[in-house]
Amino acid sequence: MKAIILLNGEPYRSAIDASSARVWCCDGAYDWAKGKVRIDENLGDYDSLSYMPDPPPAEVYPSEKNYTDGELALMRAIEAGADEIEFYGGGGGREDHFIGNLHLLYAALRRRVRARMITNYACIFAATGDVVIEGKKGSTLSIVPFGGEVHIMESGGFYYPLPKRFVYGSTLGISNVVTEERAFFRAEGVVLVLIDAAAV
Numbered sequence: 001m002k003a004i005i006l007l008n009g010e011p012y013r014s015a016i017d018a019s020s021a022r023v024w025c026c027d028g029a030y031d032w033a034k035g036k037v038r039i040d041e042n043l044g045d046y047d048s049l050s051y052m053p054d055p056p057p058a059e060v061y062p063s064e065k066n067y068t069d070g071e072l073a074l075m076r077a078i079e080a081g082a083d084e085i086e087f088y089g090g091g092g093g094r095e096d097h098f099i100g101n102l103h104l105l106y107a108a109l110r111r112r113v114r115a116r117m118i119t120n121y122a123c124i125f126a127a128t129g130d131v132v133i134e135g136k137k138g139s140t141l142s143i144v145p146f147g148g149e150v151h152i153m154e155s156g157g158f159y160y161p162l163p164k165r166f167v168y169g170s171t172l173g174i175s176n177v178v179t180e181e182r183a184f185f186r187a188e189g190v191v192l193v194l195i196d197a198a199a200v
Helices: 029-033 069-079 095-110
Strands: 002-006 021-026 041-043 084-088 114-118 122-134 140-145 150-156 182-196
Touching: 002 029, 002 069, 021 029, 021 069, 041 069, 069 084, 069 095, 084 095, 095 114, 095 122, 095 182
Parallel strands: 002 021, 002 084, 021 041, 084 114
Antiparallel strands: 114 122, 122 182, 140 182, 150 182
16 A cells, blocks of 8 residues: 655645555645645644644644654554555755654664655655666765665666765765666665655
8 A cells, every 4th residue: 555644844846646545644734735635634733733624633642742743644654554655745844853754764664664755856765775776867866874884785877886885974975876777776774865856
């Protein structure tokens, strides 16, 4: 099952195809998402929205809780059987929430769920092991370690050859370019991959 999770960051400007997905909308994201995309379930603590959305949430969470609304939606989606998740509205706005949203990508990866966050500027996903980038020739792409040192066992299809070792805390890996229709790498450790939105 594919899930779409709408977050209360910078409103996503392009169209969202929800034809084959179940859509969860988090709290204030309803302001930018209503009328733009079908919403199957609203959820959150509603500290960012001054009215109840439609459809009304089955449960309103307390504002003092251990999880962000985005993490609650991620857990709900996985419990419902989602094996593919797209996040929209996760960039911009509060930087602390943006960093938290990147961690949702990591959380999904750890649960073996494919997830990506699509902002107005990039498509972002967490990855480990064998990664293939297809159909993105000419696109700007960045690969950065996430959580610790990363070793690249093999790679191909990039303007700048990937180093064998990505040191956590270095900017090496920013602003590479895909030079082949099929680029690839194999990573020991977790990386964040960011692809220019024009290629999405």
